[in-house]
Amino acid sequence: MQLVAHLVYWYSTHALYCMPVAAVLIPAVLLGTRSLPAGVQQALTGMVIGLAVLTFFTIFAGSWLAGWLVYRVGETGQGEVVSTYATSVQYNNHDVRGHHVLLRTQTGQTVATSFEDDNFNVYPPANSVNYPDVGEKFTARYLPAYPQDFVIITNDNSPYAHGKQCAALLDSLQEARRTHEFDLTIAASKQAYRALIHRVIARGCYTDSTDLREYDGDLAKVQLEPCQALLDSLDIVRTRYNADVADETNKRVYLALIRRVVARPPCYTDSADLRKYYSDMKRVQASYQQLR
Structure with missing residues (x-):
């Protein structure tokens, strides 16, 4: 099963390169098999069509399938981004950047690997990702037989995931604060604002005691009558x-x-x-x- 996950992972991270190859290979094979026996023609044609379908499927859903397989089959390790590098690839008007990663496995082995920010190698799957910064630690699931194949876990308590969740929560808090301050008489906006302050405090989404005192002060000010x-x-x-x-x-x-x-x-x-x-x-x- 690890081999299957490895092949799907490799194909999902190289789908854009495989597409032009498939586009050239398909007509070449179809034209070149005319002189072969009918059975061989059918077999090669089926393989080429399968390759084409796999290529197009991988472009649109390959990262989701690869991430799911690696997560299910893999083991838990710890990773850290140690540097980034430029690539010559552009994806949706975005200059793709690569990330050099050190991954520590369950056996204590350190694996040097990398990923690019168009791989979408995260779990749970997402259409857009804020990847870890240099020096940021994260939890990973990797294939023991192919530890260079891994996905980044975004919903646990690792420093990276915690920061990502707090950033989304603080954005919601800012929106709730603006909504409440627009009309201080609306009870529903008061309740939403108070509930988000409680969630921020419970998640520890603050830097120091100064921030905590500020949130406590906001709770005191926004008392429900x-x-x-x-x-x-x-x-x-x-x-x-x-x-x-x-x-x-x-x-x-x-x-x-x-x-x-x-x-x-x-x-x-x-x-x-x-x-x-x-x-x-x-x-x-x-x-x-x-x-x-």
Whole structure:
């Protein structure tokens, strides 16, 4: 199985080079087999067509298949990018760069290998990748028999993966902060902002105690008002109740929350709101009587 994974990996990383070869080889073989017996012609034609299909499939899905195979068949090791180098290849208007890597296997062997940033040798698969910088350590899955074939793990706790996940989380936090500051009265944006701050703190996505104090200060400033939190809960439970009016748990929770709101005059604006809450209470209580 490792040999299969190795061949798929090699082909996926050389597909762009194989395509012109296949484009030249296909007509050459088809023209050159005319003088051969029919059986030989059919066999060679089938092989050439298979090569063409494999080449085009590899260009579009080869990196995904190769990454999946190496991940499933391979072992876990530790890698580090030690330098980068320029290539003469351009891919989608991007100048492809290579990365020299040192990979430490489970047996303690150090393997010098490399990859280029159009290989997409990451797991889970992705259409765009921010590869490790020079000096950045990452977790890899490699083929024991062919340790130069490896994929970079992007969803574990390695320094590279952690930094990648934190970068995405901090981008979301900045967006949530801007949304909240645009209108400080919107409870939903407050909740989203607070939730992201908690996630950033829980993931350790901060540099030092100064950053941590800043996040704690933001949490203190973005306190949800007690009434607003209560009304938000009431909206959620109302939706659940309307979706299934026969659910006894929804009824009890909905009634309890309405009573809590009614018991706190600051949590409603005027008598019209109060009449609405009493109307909702009667509606829920009436459903109890109907069931009896």
